[in-house]
Amino acid sequence: MEVNSTEVRNERLKNVSLGTRIIAFLWDYVIILGYLLLLFVLSFFARPLLIPLFTANSLSAEITGFLLITLPVYLYFSISEGGKFHATWGKRKMGxxxxxxxxxxIGLKRSLFRSALKFAPWELSHFTIWHIVLPSNYPDYLINxxxxxxxxxxxxxxxxPLMNKNKQTVYDTIAGTVVKYKN
Incomplete structure (x- = not known):
């Protein structure tokens, strides 16, 4: 169902619980896992090209991982939530x-900003893990x-979301967004 944004008013729609948001994200993770499985299969054919990118140094590994994993997932969320349905597949499934x-x-520009905030911890964890796995100049205390x-x-x-009336995450608050039920 397409939502006409000029007719939708925030006060008519009910706030979404954290549990519903988590379930929607788990549904979206089905798509993410499918994509990761596809990458895994393709990696067997591209192995000679990929091994140097992931083993040369932590920066090369981080950039390669970002381009192959984080960026496509980030774009999936940004384009889906900033597009005509205002939701990813998982969110649509949960209504x-x-x-x-x-x-x-929110449009694409704000959706890109929201998704960047949302996935910042995810990408920071990738960055940190690469600096644990591959030798780097960062001291252990910084990695910790x-x-x-x-x-x-x-x-x-x-x-x-448990601490405010609109059930907003920190990234929703900063981006000026909310997650609501359709009806």
């Missing part, structure tokens, strides 16, 4: 959508601080 705090479509930061951000994002 929820992403909108601006005043009930209007980054890991603590990742867990802290995830915890805050999971806890924040």
């Amino acid at each position: 929820i959508l992403v909108m601006g705090v005043h009930g209007r479509s 601080i980054l890991l603590i930061t990742v867990y802290g951000l995830v915890f805050i994002n999971l806890l924040s």
Whole structure:
């Protein structure tokens, strides 16, 4: 069902619980896992090209991982939530959508910003893991601080919808967005 953003008003729609958002994300993870499985299969054919990119140094591994994994997932969420359905496949399956705090479509620009905030802990964890797995010049205490930061951000994002009336995550608050039920 397409949502006409000029007719949707925030006050008519019910806030979405954290549990529903998590279930929607798990549905989206089915798509992500399918994509990762496809990458895994394709990696057997591209192995000679990929091994040097992932083993040369942590920066090369991070950039390659970002381009192959994070960027496509980021674009999936951004384009889906900023497009005509205002939702990813998982959100549509759960009957929820992403909108601006005043009930209007967020558009692609704000959706890109929201998704960047949403996936920042995910990408920071990838960055940190590459610096654990491959030798780097970063001291151990910095790697530990980054890991603590990742867990802290995830915890805050999971806890924040329970702390405000609009059930917004920190990234929703910063981006000026909310997640609501369609009806």
